[in-house]
Amino acid sequence: MSVVFAAAGPVTLLGVAREGQAATAGQILLWVAVPYAAFAIFLAGFCYRVALWAWSPVPFRIPTTCGQQKSLPWIQPASLENPSTGMGVLGRMALEILLFRSLFRNNRAELHDGQYVFGESKWLWLGALAFHWALLVIVLRHLRLLVQPVPTFVTVLARWDSFFQIGTPALYVSDVVVVCAGLYLLLRRWHDPLARYISRFADYFVLLLLLGIAGSGMLMRYGTRVDLVNVKRLALGLATFHPVIPDGLSVVFLIHLMLVCTLAVYFPFSKLVHMGGVFLSPTRNLANNNRMKRHINPWNYPVKTHTYAEWENEFREKIKAAGIPLDEAESGGTTNTD
């Protein structure tokens, strides 16, 4: 699939026109080749990463149980925190993916007079959840540029997103949220000594990149007032494999597009693959029905054990002296001491 996209890019370049006149090589490179290449790398790379996980076996069923198991009929099991059925797992994963359940458990250990106190600490959860949901809303809103006619849900989403009707064009709540939450996550990495210690360059880089994309996008909407019609012509052309390069595309838009391409290329090689990985985590997506249903390890192999017969042979005299029944007497015959 992605190979087809990758091949389609260069082929379509030949037919790219710029408002009646032939486009220059530079224009084709920036507006068409780079976006196609970036998208192809994103798709191929991300699929490859997910496939590698999916193809790796799950030898043992190792859910982390976060509540009461299902055991005796009169004990209420925690069917979402410690699911024993497929439906329960579905619920657990939905909570995890949609609401970041585990992050919600977060608390903060503080030492007071030589005693640890575990205080509430929901900011990381709130910041992360807000950031991810806002990103999702923004990505979905962008569908109006890529699909014609615009799907109803996109229009409705945009209407809800601009519910407060502040300014013209109306301010999107998701824009405000993504910037605030992104800045919080960034500042937290600087400010919190633990987070600063564990943060790598890459951790700052993705946040800055995402904030850069959001910032340039907002600048176009609320500042320089981008020519939406032409942006849509470009986007739609790319999406339908009939690229055109309209006139009047601004520098800010070019920056926005190039940052998005950077993100797409970087994505499969970075920690951002957690977007796919979160679905596959064996400590979360397996039911705790270990003793109910046997889990098969595809590479289970025979191992050297110490058998009962070997054990009895080594300790025969002692077993006999202690009056513990033996399987085989010295003669090799079977004894029955009972």
Added chain:
Amino acid sequence: MAEQLIQIENKPPNGDWRDPRVEFRKGVFCYSAQPKNVAYLGMANPRPWQPFDSDWKLPSDWKQIILEGLKDRLKKYRSFRLFMDICVRCGACADKCHFYLGSGDPKNMPVMRAELLRSVYVRYFTAGGRIFGAGRELTEDVIKEWFYYFYQCTECRRCSVFCPYGIDTAEITMIGRELLNLIGCNINWILEPAANCFRTGNHLGIQPHGFKASLEFAADELEEITGIRVELPINRKGAEILFVMPSADYFATPHYFTLLGYMTLFHEIGLDFTYSAFASEGGNFGLFTSHEMTKRLNAKIYEEARRLGVKWILGGECGHMWRVLHQYMDTMNGPADFLEAPVSPITGTRFENARSTRMVHICEFTADLLYHNKLKLAPKRNDNLAVTFHDSCNPARAMGLLEEPRYILRRACNRFYEMPENTIREQTFCCGSGSGLGTDENLEMRLRGGFPRANAVKYVKEKHGVNLLACICAIDKATLPTLMDYWVPGVQVAGVHELLGNALVMTGEKERTTNLRDEPLPAEVTHA
């Protein structure tokens, strides 16, 4: 006792974590495995060495062995590959590790413990590392660092509860230790029990006659306390149930009082069961060595159940033992199709939750008995005890056995108090000595790692006068007394079935004047 307690500090970390050098200071690491134990188990590179030596006498191709081992495990474990790939370093796990909280060492943050291995994975197995040099080079110092920190993790899984992706440091530590074992970097406190267990059937190396003598001694004790002589079936073919317990239960204190508790219970309900001097260990130090060793040591349980022709297996109080029995045994050494789905012979309850593995936890078994009012209890006999319950890591986070032991405790004791909610159930704090680290040379690190647990006990001691910490784990019973003596003097440690045994009124028993520890019963009981 004016000795200075270890100072627990929580300073912001600094320095560059990529520097792998560690200091093997007395009290914070475990001694190396003796060559005889390594050799007995047929493992790599038996030799005399110690972690504080500058030359670890690694095989000449150690680097290749590690990298190939890493590659092999990336292919075999989705968990491992995924956990290497998806950590975003959000830091939610950072202050969840008892070793970090107790030591303040930033590399004890779970995210960093994984990063020690991840940085090598990144360098040798990802494009970023191979092309752009991301990650860290694998050097002997890195091996020493791995050894230091992978034997400074008790595989308790607390961090995994808080991780938004469920990244489980236990899984990473287990793989890390497997890799270290490939080049002979292991500790004696794990390999000696493993070697013993392979040979004699149990960690302590107790031979069949010793096993029997130990049980007989316990029966004598019990007869003095209750006036009743309990039966001691050993390796008895045709019994309905095989009972498997951790070997500490019949050879260490205070575990031993839990054994007395089992004995009172089995006698009182007339259970048709047998002990086994071969399957004389439920615990499994293979779990702290490698998946293969786990399987090798676990095999005897099903083998013995099949040989004796029992219907199902009952398991005693032990933490990591139950991680193996619940999450690994059936997969590794099953199917147990020669057994029957467990049914309680007393209540008729079918243990549906164990219908495939066919092994039941004694707390499940006893809770069922109590629910059906099959036991007569005199909880007053425990009135001198104010009890709290320490959820052992593995039953809590790898099973979810939370209510069963509490149900027993509430019935057997009148004074039961919970520790703060962030320190119990799935958020329980480790004793600090699990996964084979409970050795004396490692005492400072154990006391540091156990500090958060001790803290919570101290809280209920001050608030409710708690003087007894109940638990269902043999390692807990072995190491929590030391922890309590140090941080919370005056709190004793006991198994749940010891307290049950105290309270259990046996048919035909003499008037008890002491509990199972031979300590006098509360005055109001004896004078009632």
